[in-house]
Amino acid sequence: KNQVEQSPQSLIILEGKNCTLQCNYTVSPFSNLRWYKQDTGRGPVSLTIMTFSENTKSNGRYTATLDADTKQSSLHITASQLSDSASYICVVIAEYGNKLVFGAGTILRVKS
């Protein structure tokens, strides 16, 4: 069964600290993996898109990594800001059937 599991479910960190969010998936065959940021009361907004051949991709203070062999991805946030408080969603796209499988998300709260 195609699944995407994210950990932790929620996380609280102090402003300025770094954090790493995890995503494990069983989607096969794999096409690409995306990380989205969803602010409270808003729709998801794309942070990164990674294909099979990409190991690392950065978008400002956000860096995503992908290990297609172990089917794991992580999102690292550097020097967190209050505005980083949001839900971060991992989405894996299966090659056949064009199926998107969404993780439940990690809720990040950055405190001052």
Place this chain on the structure above:
Amino acid sequence: NAGVTQTPKFQVLKTGQSMTLQCAQDMNHNSMYWYRQDPGMGLRLIYYSASEGTTDKGEVPNGYNVSRLNKREFSLRLESAAPSQTSVYFCASSEPAGLGRYEQYFGPGTRLTVT
């Protein structure tokens, strides 16, 4: 550009009532989608439209109908609302056709409560 817009933002229905959620995009995208988001679960696809004039069922289509009115607009209808349909509904669009190949842009969501 407004991107993807949805109306209404909030709605409360009684069981058995009907309503239509509206979605419009101004990015000239061919493909449009309806998702629902429930606490502790990932977004689930209800219906999608790969292009104007076509619609297909997603993962959780029961209890819903859709209409691709034109290239810009894609509506979701609940004919007889049930408490299990209490959720946040998101519309999205992408270009060109195909769920997974291109970036999806999401609307702000409609929070629906069925009592």
